[in-house]
Structures are given as structure tokens and as C-alpha cells.
Amino acid sequence: MTRPTLAHDVRIVDTTLRDGSHAMAHQFTEQQVRDTVRALDRAGVEVIEVTHGDGLGGSSFNYGFSHTDETTLIAAAREEAKQAKIAVLLVPGIGTVEDLKKARDAGADMVRVATHCTEADVSPQHFAAARDLGMETAGFLMMAHRTPPEDLAKQARIMVDAGCQAPYVTDSAGALLMRDARARFEALVAEVGDEAWVGYHGHQNMSFGVANSVIAYEVGVRYVDGSLCALGAGAGNSPTEVLAAVFDRLDIDTGLDVPGLLAAAEEVVRPYLGRWPKMDRNAIVQGWAGVYSSFLLHAETAAERYKVPAHEILRRCGERGLVGGQEDMIIDVAIEMATKKAEGH
Amino acid sequence: MSSTRVTAAIVGPGNIGTDLLAKLQHSSALEVAYVVGVVESDGLARARKQGITASAEGVDWLLRQDPLPEIVFEATSAKAHIANAPRYEQAGIQAVDLTPAHLGPMVCPPVNLRAHLDSPNVSMITCGGQATIPMVHAVSRVTPVPYAEIVASVSSRSAGPGTRANIDEFTQTTGQAVAQVGGAARGKAIIILNPVEPPMIMRDTVFCMIGPDADTDAITASVHEMVAEVQQYVPGYTLRAEPQFDEPRDVWSGSVSPAPPASTPHGRVAIFLEVKGNGDYLPPYAGNLDIMTASAARVGELMAKAKQEDPA
Secondary structure (H helix, E strand, O other), X not given: OOOOOOOOOOEEEEEEXXXXXXXXXXXXXXXXXXXXXXXXXXXXXXXXXXXXXXXXXXXXXXXXXXXXXXXXXXXXXXXXXXXOEEEEEEOEOOEOHHHHHHHHHHOOOEEEEEEEOOOHHHOHHHHHHHHHOOOEEXXXXXXXXXXXXXXXXXXXXXXXXXXXXXEEXXXXXXXXXXXXXXXXXXXXXXXXXXOOOOEEEOEOOOOOHHHHHHHHHHOOOOEEEEEHHHOOXXXXXXXXXXXXXXXXXXXXXXXXOHHHHHHHHHHHHHHHOOOOOOOOHHHHHHHHHOOOOOHHHHHHHHHHHXXXXXXXHHHHHHHHOOOOOOOHHHHHHHHHHHHHHHOOO | OOOOOXXXXXXXXXXXXXXXXXXXXXXXXXXXEEEEOOOOOHHHHHHHHOOOEEEOOHHHHHOOOOOOOOEEEEOOOHHHHHHHHHHHHHXXXXXXXXXXXXXXXXXXXXXXXXXXXXXXXXXXXXXXXXXXXXXXXXXXXXXXXXXXXXXXXXXXXXXXXXXXHOHHXXXXXXXXXXXXXXXXXXXXXXXXXXXXXXXXXXEEEXXXXXXXXXXXXXXXXXXXXXXXXXXXXXXXXXXOOOOEEEXXXXXXXXXXXOOOOOOXXXXXXXXXXXXXXXXXXXXXXXXXXXXXXXXXXXXXHHHHHHHHHOOO
């Protein structure tokens, strides 16, 4: 599968309506999605991701039920977008090919298949289905800090061989320091850079999202993710409006309208924010201890329920080496801490 | 009642087949007389070392043996089982299917085996299904469960290439069985692979939606009773904590799909399980594989006992 031709120096992919779903506890309404897509589309964003935060089929006890069925949201996004492609996220083990077909029917143009950074071999089934459905593809190697650059590159190779057009260094924990991020970008570009585009998905838990995006571009990464107002898990994603402004200052063409994105963030997204993702203690601990950013709200809920501190729950999650999708273990950790506390340890 | 052990065969001498053989060696009701593969392998060599007749000539060879097995355990692949199943049935051999073929009724020993003891072919569902369906049933036999959801976390090392190539098969089959066999109106399944070292022991979480007035004491008692039943064949099957009951939350109602089908606020019980394998052949962390072989052994054992009591 050949990679798509780039219209600009770098392709900014907006995930306000997917990663942002975590920060919204998956309560996006159809109106919010329509308004956001319209603003992003007008500002020149080429790809807009719309899905439950944990991908297709993510609506559940474990991750939180969606306020509005994601199929409805995808269809609404498709209607509003004049030029942008609508992407969906699919995490094998949570979502299925059946879910992908429904998303395609609702108008999704592209799928991003996400696996833990060492488990890419669960994705070929879904890349094959995406190809059959005529969809554009990208691949997320999540929690990319958990495996060395050369191993990450091998996992990217598995995805590309399966039909992935853009494997990503996905820093789900916002844990990659600049040198660690650079090493992974370089490894992926060296391994698959002739046939696929390499992408970067950042979180702001330790404030590196935008800085790493610049490094990414410098070493050949061509897909960069952002979210308006940083709306995303943990301390949020690299803010799309900041990426646009920074790349503009660097004379790197994104095709984005900076004032348009600033307006979208300020006037469309900010009014509906229940919480503005920020680097508070819990989110910083996620970057520091290497914890999947989506655990944040779940840890806060468990902290309240079991009367133990959320930041300590998150640290334990890091120590246990939990990966994306194991949100149930947050409750397990909280119970364990509460039991020890009751026993006076 | 006859004391002669029922003759059995294992087809597929890989890791699963070898672990199953180790478990069945202690059986008083059945005797594994044959182990069958399609190429010479370590598994066949291991079987021969234990004095079992083993052949690399496949099911053709097996069906020429005298006596024929009365029960065959199939630990090959879905494709192989689909080809072999009609031949077993024609020969009057009961098949216990550990592959994802799912030709016969889906069976979870402490839940519905009794109803299928004389079925010509039974499916062992999936590892996550064997671990979680007893808990869904433990809740649904006490109170209606409009929706049940299971999350299985397994060590990356214990997920083989077959599982990886078709992970949808796991989520779909398990979700379906959580409803059909577990007794929930709707079911959903999630599987997570975790590569952490040292390898994590299999963990399963079962979430059941329950009515706001459900009898929580009765549910807890039912869960404990069921854990004890599973422990009879999987000693390492334990609760990590008491069942956790949560008050209804608004976000658990609503009418969206695939969210809960309940229009009034529902509460939730969460059950946290650890499944540690017996370490017969497979390592203890691979509780997901162990519970498959232990459940299949249990099914075979009870089928064999039924045959001893009521010889055809």
C-alpha cells in the first residue's frame, strides 16, 4: 500500500474529538462534534479523528459509556467536513473489524489502528480489513517509551508490511524526553521512511508535546497530532493551535489558518470544556511514572470511591507496568491501597 | 459402574496438548491412549516418553486404531477441527474442541456442562470465557443482568500467533458467550496483552450491571460458591477482593448502543479475579492457557464418568 501524497510540509491530524473524549469522560454531544469539525475543517485541518477515546467499541464500564453513539458522531462529522478526512481509532482487543465496517458506513475515511508498542502483530487483521474497505491507514505504537527505538522500529515494520501507511511514535504517557523521542523518530524513519510516513502523537504531561513535534519534523516525521485546547487524556495533547503557530514561525507549511484555529480553540472548544487538561500533580505523575494518560479520570474516580490519593494510585499503575486498556486494574490498585491503609501499613 | 477407564486421544501435541496430557495423567475416569500430530514434534516425543502411543500420521491413523478412542481432545486449529469433526462424529467419538472452530455448544463446566454431557461435540469457548463466565452466571442466577462486560489481561508471552492473527475472534466469541452461557442479556469482552517482565499472571475483571435493589449479600455468596466450584479444577482461581458494589450512576443508563440497554439507572458489581496456572507444563503466569486445558480436562473427565455409569 503506497502512502498518500502530502499536500503540505507536515500533516497535522486533529484528535480533539477522539483523545479529547477522555477528558470529556466520553460525553461529547452531536452539536459539539458538529461545531468543532466545522471550525477545524474551515481552518484547513486535513484529518479529524472522531471516536470514543478508547477507539471503536470503547463505550463500556471499563472505559466509560459514550453519551452519544460514536457512529452518530462520525456521521455528523462526515456531514460537516467539506475538505477534511474523518479518521477513527481502533484498538484491537477492544474494537473489531465489524465496528470498523460500521464506522466506514457512517463515513469514516481513515482508520488508525492502535496496539501496545510491542504487540503490533495483533493489527494485520485490521489493516487488511481497512484496505478492503478502501480506507487510509495509520498505526499507533502506544506507550512508545516502553520499548527501545530499534524494537519500536521493528514493530513499525510489522504494521507497514500489513498495510499501514503511517506508523506513529505514540507517547501515550507523555513520558518521552526529547532525546528519547528523537531516537524513536529516527529509528522509525530509518526503518520505514521510504515507504510510509512516520507520525508522532504527544501528550503534555511533562510539557514536551510541542517541543517533540518540532524535533519530529526536523528528523523526517510528517504526521503530527494535536488537539484544540490540548483536549486529551492526562495533561492533554500537543495543542493544535500551538502547533500551527509554532510551525508558522518556523516557516514550515501546514496549510493551517492560525487565527482560525485560535478562534476554534477559544470560541468553540473552550466554552464546552468541563475541565481544561493541565499539568497538575496527577498528570505530571503520569509522565514521570510512565502511565497511560487515559487512566487519569479513572484514577480520580477510584480515589474518591476508595479514599486513597489519585497520584499514588497512578504511581502504582506505573510500577505494575500496566498498559493501555487495563483501566480495570486502577480499581484493583485502589482496593489494594485501601486494604493496606485499613490494616495500618 | 465399570471401573475401566475410558479411552481418549489428544489431537494436536503443542503446548496446549502437552499441558492437557499432564492434567489428564491423574484422571481416574479416562486414559489418554493416543497423542496425534501431523509432523514429528517435541510434543509427540514427550508423549512417547510417557509410554503413550503417539503418531505423526494425523487423524487417518487415529481412526484406524483399535480400540478407537471414545473421547478426543482437539488442540489443533479451527481449520483442522472443522475438517476432523465430522469424522469423529461418524466414528462415534465425542469431541472436546479447544480450537476457535465453535462447532458444538459452548460449554463452561460449572455452568452448563450437565446439559451437554452427551453432545457429540462441545466447544471450550475461549480462555477469557472460561475464566469469567462462571462469575457472570454466579450473578445472573441471583438477579437479572441486563449487561455484562469482561476484561481479560494476559501476558504477551502467553498469547500465541493464532490468537494474535485473529484477536477479533476472542472478543466476539467471548462477548457472545458471556451472554448466552453466562446469562446476561448482552455481553461484551475486551482482551489486553501486557508484555511486562516478569510476566503478569492472568487477570480478569467481570462487570455486571444489576438493578438498584439487587440483593448484594446473595450475589456475594453466589460468587464465593462459584469460585469454590472452579477451584475444584483450577486451584489457582482466586478473587483479588470481595465483589465491589457501586451505586447507580447516570452515565451507566442512557439508551445509546452499545451502552447499557437499561433505561433506569443501574448499579454495578465488579469482580476481580486472578487465574494462576498449575504449572503442569505451561508456566504458572499463563493462567489463560491453563484454564483452557483444565476446563477441557474437567469436561473430558465428566464425560468419561457419564460413560462409565451408563455404557452405551
